[in-house]
Amino acid sequence: MQNRALNATADHASPFSPTAPDQAKDAPLKEDIRLLGRLLGNVIREQEGDAVFDVVEAIRQSAVRFRREDDRAAGAELSALLANLAPEQTNAVVRAFSYFSHLANIAEDRHHIRRRRAHLLGGSAPQPSSVAFSVARLKDAGVGRDAIAAFLREALISPVLTAHPTEAQRKSILDAGLAIARLLAERDLPLTPRERERNVQLLQARIATLWQTRMLRYEKLTVADEIDNALSYYRTTFLRELPAVYDDVEREIAHGFGGGALDLDDADYLQMGSWIGGDRDGNPNVNAATMRHALLRQSATILEFYLDEVHALGAELSTSTLLVPASEALLALTRQSPDDSPHRNDEPYRRALIGIHARLAATARELGAAAILRKEPGASAPYRDAEELHGDLSVLAASLAANNGAILAEPRLNGLLRAVRIFGFHLASLDMRQGSDVHEAVLAELFARGGVEPDYAALGEDAKVALLLGELARPRLLFSPFLDYSDTTASELEVFRTARELQRRHGQRAIRHYIISHTETVSDLLEVLVLQKETGLLHPDGMRGSVMVVPLFETIPDLQRAAAIMAQWMALPPVAQLVAHQGRLQEVMLGYSDSNKDGGFLTSNWELYQAELELVDVFAAAGVRLRLFHGRGGTVGRGGGPSYEAILAQPPGTVNGQIRLTEQGEIISSKFSNAEIGRRNLELLVAATLEAGLLPGGACAGPQQAPRLALFEEVMAELSQRAYHAYRGLVYETPGFTDYFFASTPIAEIAELNLGSRPASRKSTRRIEDLRAIPWGFSWGQCRVLLPGWYGFGSAVSGWLGEDQDGERLATLQEMARHWPFFATLLSNMDMVLAKTDLAIASRYAALVPDEALRQRIFDRIAAEHAATVHCLERITGNAERLVHNPALARSITNRFPYLDPLNHLQVELIGRHRAHPAAPEDRHNRVHRGIHLSINGVAAGLRNTG
Numbered sequence: 042m043q044n045r046a047l048n049a050t051a052d053h054a055s056p057f058s059p060t061a062p063d064q065a066k067d068a069p070l071k072e073d074i075r076l077l078g079r080l081l082g083n084v085i086r087e088q089e090g091d092a093v094f095d096v097v098e099a100i101r102q103s104a105v106r107f108r109r110e111d112d113r114a115a116g117a118e119l120s121a122l123l124a125n126l127a128p129e130q131t132n133a134v135v136r137a138f139s140y141f142s143h144l145a146n147i148a149e150d151r152h153h154i155r156r157r158r159a160h161l162l163g164g165s166a167p168q169p170s171s172v173a174f175s176v177a178r179l180k181d182a183g184v185g186r187d188a189i190a191a192f193l194r195e196a197l198i199s200p201v202l203t204a205h206p207t208e209a210q211r212k213s214i215l216d217a218g219l220a221i222a223r224l225l226a227e228r229d230l231p232l233t234p235r236e237r238e239r240n241v242q243l244l245q246a247r248i249a250t251l252w253q254t255r256m257l258r259y260e261k262l263t264v265a266d267e268i269d270n271a272l273s274y275y276r277t278t279f280l281r282e283l284p285a286v287y288d289d290v291e292r293e294i295a296h297g298f299g300g301g302a303l304d305l306d307d308a309d310y311l312q313m314g315s316w317i318g319g320d321r322d323g324n325p326n327v328n329a330a331t332m333r334h335a336l337l338r339q340s341a342t343i344l345e346f347y348l349d350e351v352h353a354l355g356a357e358l359s360t361s362t363l364l365v366p367a368s369e370a371l372l373a374l375t376r377q378s379p380d381d382s383p384h385r386n387d388e389p390y391r392r393a394l395i396g397i398h399a400r401l402a403a404t405a406r407e408l409g410a411a412a413i414l415r416k417e418p419g420a421s422a423p424y425r426d427a428e429e430l431h432g433d434l435s436v437l438a439a440s441l442a443a444n445n446g447a448i449l450a451e452p453r454l455n456g457l458l459r460a461v462r463i464f465g466f467h468l469a470s471l472d473m474r475q476g477s478d479v480h481e482a483v484l485a486e487l488f489a490r491g492g493v494e495p496d497y498a499a500l501g502e503d504a505k506v507a508l509l510l511g512e513l514a515r516p517r518l519l520f521s522p523f524l525d526y527s528d529t530t531a532s533e534l535e536v537f538r539t540a541r542e543l544q545r546r547h548g549q550r551a552i553r554h555y556i557i558s559h560t561e562t563v564s565d566l567l568e569v570l571v572l573q574k575e576t577g578l579l580h581p582d583g584m585r586g587s588v589m590v591v592p593l594f595e596t597i598p599d600l601q602r603a604a605a606i607m608a609q610w611m612a613l614p615p616v617a618q619l620v621a622h623q624g625r626l627q628e629v630m631l632g633y634s635d636s637n638k639d640g641g642f643l644t645s646n647w648e649l650y651q652a653e654l655e656l657v658d659v660f661a662a663a664g665v666r667l668r669l670f671h672g673r674g675g676t677v678g679r680g681g682g683p684s685y686e687a688i689l690a691q692p693p694g695t696v697n698g699q700i701r702l703t704e705q706g707e708i709i710s711s712k713f714s715n716a717e718i719g720r721r722n723l724e725l726l727v728a729a730t731l732e733a734g735l736l737p738g739g740a741c742a743g744p745q746q747a748p749r750l751a752l753f754e755e756v757m758a759e760l761s762q763r764a765y766h767a768y769r770g771l772v773y774e775t776p777g778f779t780d781y782f783f784a785s786t787p788i789a790e791i792a793e794l795n796l797g798s799r800p801a802s803r804k805s806t807r808r809i810e811d812l813r814a815i816p817w818g819f820s821w822g823q824c825r826v827l828l829p830g831w832y833g834f835g836s837a838v839s840g841w842l843g844e845d846q847d848g849e850r851l852a853t854l855q856e857m858a859r860h861w862p863f864f865a866t867l868l869s870n871m872d873m874v875l876a877k878t879d880l881a882i883a884s885r886y887a888a889l890v891p892d893e894a895l896r897q898r899i900f901d902r903i904a905a906e907h908a909a910t911v912h913c914l915e916r917i918t919g920n921a922e923r924l925v926h927n928p929a930l931a932r933s934i935t936n937r938f939p940y941l942d943p944l945n946h947l948q949v950e951l952i953g954r955h956r957a958h959p960a961a962p963e964d965r966h967n968r969v970h971r972g973i974h975l976s977i978n979g980v981a982a983g984l985r986n987t988g
Contacts, residue, residue: 070152077144080245105939132972139979151225170685175728176297186298194308196698201314204267264331278719284459313469320474322558329539339468341410358390368440379419427465467551474556477565483530487519509567537576560592584618595632597640600648604655611663630670634814641768641833647761657694668699688729690866696733764833781899784890786820824886830874835909876923885949941983948976
């Protein structure tokens with residue numbers, strides 16, 4: 042049966058063979074996609090039969106002609122094929138095109154790696170976004186090696202994985218994809234004919250596994266599931282690649298300045314963070330128990346890695362004292378080992394490592410991770426902390442270095458030493474997050490029950506601040522064990538107590554940040570300090586705290602108030618003490634998603650920029666270092682886009698070696714499911730931070746300097762106002778817009794998907810204000826409008842240009858695009874969004890709106906704004922085509938969109954059927970309902986950054 046399937050395409054065209062011509066350098070990609078498409082076709086024919094195969098092929102051909110030739114007859118033919126699909130064929134067709142999107146992603150990722158390796162092997166100049174490129178740029182600017190090293194010793198660059206998954210793939214699907222990626226990589230090696238045949242057989246087997254694996258989750262994800270999903274990326278990428286990035290950075294700096302060893306062992310500048318299990322904002326499923334579970338699973342993951350690495354080191358370090366001496370410190374470590382085998386009397390490294398393994402096993406048992414233990418070498422005392430483990434491993438490294446064995450530390454020991462510095466016993470810092478209104482409610486109850494203030498919530502801001510400062514100065518507690526409290530208050534206090542317990546067990550780096558959503562006043566920050574004092578996280582004597590309070594400014598008004606709030610906050614005497622204890626450092630988080638949903642793409646970007654500049658001034662006046670935490674999502678509308686360019690486009694002074702940024706949704710999979718691509722994405726974060734922090738005047742220095750910069754900012758302020766009114770006028774002020782949105786997008790169906798543990802809306806309403814920004818952006822992506830990534834730009838620019846008879850204003854915008862990285866990046870990201878926007882497909886979704894007058898009125902406005910936006914972008918850039926400066930993405934879109942279009946058409950067809958005859962809520966296996974969810978998965982995979 043297998044041989045028949047492998048040869049099936051000899052007489053039949055594959056339904057997934059790319060037909061557009063590619064450049065010669067992309068020929069291997071074309072070959073990979075053709076191979077995967079052919080094998081997928083084989084699987085469909087074998088698993089589903091010739092009839093399904095043939096209809097998939099007919100749909101593919103019609104879609105390609107419709108997309109590439111603008112053939113109206115092909116469009117009518119495509120609509121007829123989709124409308125007349127037999128019910129039993131529909132889901133097979135949806136799955137076929139969905140899996141092609143997944144397979145195309147794997148092939149493209151492999152090709153990126155292939156091209157990068159070819160570039161490095163060819164000895165070409167360093168590529169932008171590499172550390173080598175950044176070091177060369179810094180050297181040319183007069184920044185010395187010592188300055189770079191000092192910068193890194195003080196830096197913190199932290200990607201933070203969040204539990205906001207628009208990632209529609211199950212882990213089983215991701216695992217199968219990884220296996221396919223490994224087999225594709227194998228094909229770049231010199232294989233014998235038999236090996237190549239075997240490789241094809243295994244690829245088809247993996248694709249068949251995909252076909253037989255359920256694509257959707259039928260039960261909603263729990264927080265524990267989200268934690269385990271995130272940890273899979275540590276095993277795949279972070280545990281080995283993060284230490285490797287440190288080695289790469291040291292090597293590139295040393296090489297860039299003429300060689301010589303560079304010691305950055307004391308620099309822990311690149312660390313991981315997580316919100317998964319600690320982000321309670323709007324998620325009732327996150328509490329103290331999930332925090333404990335998150336740290337337990339994180340600790341188990343890193344301890345299991347250490348145990349495996351130590352065991353492997355024991356096999357590798359067979360050095361005998363009969364041949365090579367060992368240090369006295371190593372011999373002392375050997376004497377503490379439970380190993381007494383006479384066969385290893387002359388092998389001190391092995392005996393010492395058995396002792397280290399025994400202590401690690403005891404540590405795992407003490408931290409509740411005994412389940413990871415297999416064979417224990419003997420009883421031993423647990424490590425007090427990761428620094429003690431690092432000390433023991435350093436003894437081995439020092440002994441090797443002193444006795445002609447430094448090279449023996451290279452394969453594994455040095456990487457393990459680095460990993461211990463980075464990951465400790467906690468793996469990643471777990472942030473806590475909660476909304477400010479919850480803190481207010483908890484303190485209102487504590488004040489009332491304690492007889493301090495009967496109605497705290499009714500107080501004015503000044504009275505609240507005075508009361509909270511007074512409470513911080515008093516040594517007493519508000520909580521009484523003799524009183525009963527509401528479930529909310531009891532749960533919130535338990536969270537704070539648990540944070541203290543987890544710090545004690547796993548180290549202070551286990552929990553370092555407390556994010557306050559909806560920060561609108563200084564009292565919002567002080568409330569968390571009082572709650573920390575209540576639970577022992579804050580010592581009022583000297584204002585010493587172990588968890589930094591971090592405000593999150595999200596909406597447009599919040600961003601506009603941010604600098605004033607932080608100035609008032611840092612001027613408070615107890616806060617000044619606290620900040621001094623924190624190393625004169627304070628973090629501020631900026632929200633991209635909600636500011637976009639609130640004010641639109643252009644205004645959100647501008648207000649974020651303005652807020653950052655104002656914060657820089659406020660912090661400089663206070664003598665405090667600013668660390669910005671960027672709450673970015675996957676879509677451009679939520680701050681997404683290339684990270685390197687985004688960091689370089691930050692205002693001068695805002696990336697001073699301190700930056701944290703969220704990684705969310707399918708972007709986590711896209712960046713980190715492949716180890717080599719993950720390493721590259723981690724490297725570019727370091728590269729961008731070096732340039733933005735160390736280049737004189739910032740990475741954006743040059744032609745944008747005053748007075749031109751002042752003019753550019755003045756223009757942006759006016760454009761922002763115009764864009765804001767256009768966006769708000771549509772989304773919040775147009776009667777019936779909410780009805781249009783809910784009818785013309787699959788928002789209701791997305792809310793039913795088992796994507797995560799968090800509800801799609803903050804409240805049980807249909808108000809846009811209450812809808813979470815993630816499903817808001819995800820929905821617009823599914824229907825190919827992608828409105829949050831461009832709407833308002835056309836109105837703003839065309840209105841500002843006005844008559845512009847002499848072309849002076851247009852020339853100014855063109856100069857801004859050439860010389861201002863902020864504006865250039867904004868245009869580049871919008872260009873990408875517009876390349877993925879398709880109003881012809883969007884019109885099919887609009888037809889789902891039952892009110893014809895409403896449909897026509899709003900869709901016409903969207904279409905008009907889209908036309909204006911495209912026209913204005915083309916006038917500014919001079920490019921009539923999309924993605925002129927990103928040919929790789931342009932080719933990707935050209936190749937994949939003919940296969941994505943049928944999914945959109947099918948989704949519309951299925952949504953129409955479902956809404957006309959809705960299935961019972963308990964009928965989760967309903968064919969139509971399942972088909973909609975399958976199509977959502979496929980479209981998300983095809984667009985890649987819709988979350």
